[in-house]
Amino acid sequence: MARGNQRDKAREKNLKEQAGKKGKNTMSGSEQAKAKENAAAIMRAKQAAAEAKKADGK
Structure with missing residues (x-):
């Protein structure tokens, strides 16, 4: 065993x-x-709320 305990230390x-x-x-x-x-459902709800807010603002 030329490597000594190097293999064990690596393990x-x-x-x-x-x-x-x-x-x-x-x-x-x-x-x-x-x-x-x-x-995805949460993101769709957020997107719909943002579009509604944008539509109310115009």
């Missing part, structure tokens, strides 16, 4: 990095689609 470092990272996406496909649709 430990990698495990610490992996533990520190948070999971980005824990939703399933259907949950993600539902969340996307909810966000």
Whole structure:
């Protein structure tokens, strides 16, 4: 073993990095689609409110 404990140290470092990272996406496909649709509905409502406000101003 010419490398000594270098490999073990690298493994430990990698495990610490992996533990520190948070999971980005824990939703399933259907949950993600539902969340996307909810966000789109909110944006459509905001857009309609902005257009109504703009129409009242003119």
